[in-house]
Amino acid sequence: MGYELKSARFLARDVLTRALRPGDTAVDATMGNGHDTLLLCQLVGPEGRVYAFDIQEQAVSSTERLLRENGADGRAVLIHAGHERIADYVKEPVHAAVFNLGWLPGGDHSVTTRTGTTLQAVGAALQLLAPGGVATICAYPGHLEGDRERTALKEYVRALSNREYNVLHQQFLNAGPGAPECFIIQKVRRMSDKPGSGGAEK
Numbered sequence: 001m002g003y004e005l006k007s008a009r010f011l012a013r014d015v016l017t018r019a020l021r022p023g024d025t026a027v028d029a030t031m032g033n034g035h036d037t038l039l040l041c042q043l044v045g046p047e048g049r050v051y052a053f054d055i056q057e058q059a060v061s062s063t064e065r066l067l068r069e070n071g072a073d074g075r076a077v078l079i080h081a082g083h084e085r086i087a088d089y090v091k092e093p094v095h096a097a098v099f100n101l102g103w104l105p106g107g108d109h110s111v112t113t114r115t116g117t118t119l120q121a122v123g124a125a126l127q128l129l130a131p132g133g134v135a136t137i138c139a140y141p142g143h144l145e146g147d148r149e150r151t152a153l154k155e156y157v158r159a160l161s162n163r164e165y166n167v168l169h170q171q172f173l174n175a176g177p178g179a180p181e182c183f184i185i186q187k188v189r190r191m192s193d194k195p196g197s198g199g200a201e202k
């Protein structure tokens with residue numbers, strides 16, 4: 001089958017697949033059942049590194065198992081802590097950061113990402129992005145906290161300097177209210193970041 005434009009999640013994973021290279025460093029800010037962590041591990045390869053966060057022990061153990069079953073366990077650091085603490089754990093530039101907001105599929109719906117900590121974590125992840133690095137954020141405005149989170153995120157990313165970040169907001173306009181949305185943010189690559197530029201900047 002050819003290219004199919006089907007969901008916010010699909011768009012995010014498509015961007016990650018294009019952006020990451022073997023040896024890169026990535027962050028999964030919402031580990032959940034580990035599907036995004038596994039994709040990141042596969043994209044960065046054995047020389048790369050993935051830092052993954054979740055506040056639920058259940059998410060850490062499911063992800064651990066999924067990575068082991070797929071032979072990718074050596075590439076990830078699984079962190080049982082809130083993503084708002086990213087800067088305490090990640091001390092190197094990051095080539096991609098993934099947020100898939102909401103609750104653990106099949107888990108307790110009351111344990112969901114929250115506007116305040118999500119904004120803190122997105123701010124910290126954007127600070128860590130290497131030039132050309134991307135952050136993808138899938139938001140689910142179909143429930144009350146998800147709606148608040150999406151609205152606050154939209155305001156937050158809209159205000160980012162376009163000298164620092166390129167910001168895209170994707171929405172399936174005919175999918176009805178509450179359909180998942182995707183934000184894609186790329187840290188601008190300056191002339192001085194390009195190999196052989198000699199540090200010149202416009």
Ligand SMILES: C[S@@+](CC[C@H](N)C(=O)[O-])C[C@H]1O[C@@H](n2cnc3c(N)ncnc32)[C@H](O)[C@@H]1O
Pocket residue numbers: 029030031032033034035036037053054055056059081082083084100101102103104105111112113114117
């Ligand atoms: C939609 S799920 C993520 C799905 C996951 N990316 C996957 O591929 O299976 C959202 C996850 O965010 C987690 N979460 C909620 N608040 C969090 C926080 N402050 N820091 C990190 N994870 C959080 C939930 O426990 C839940 O597992």
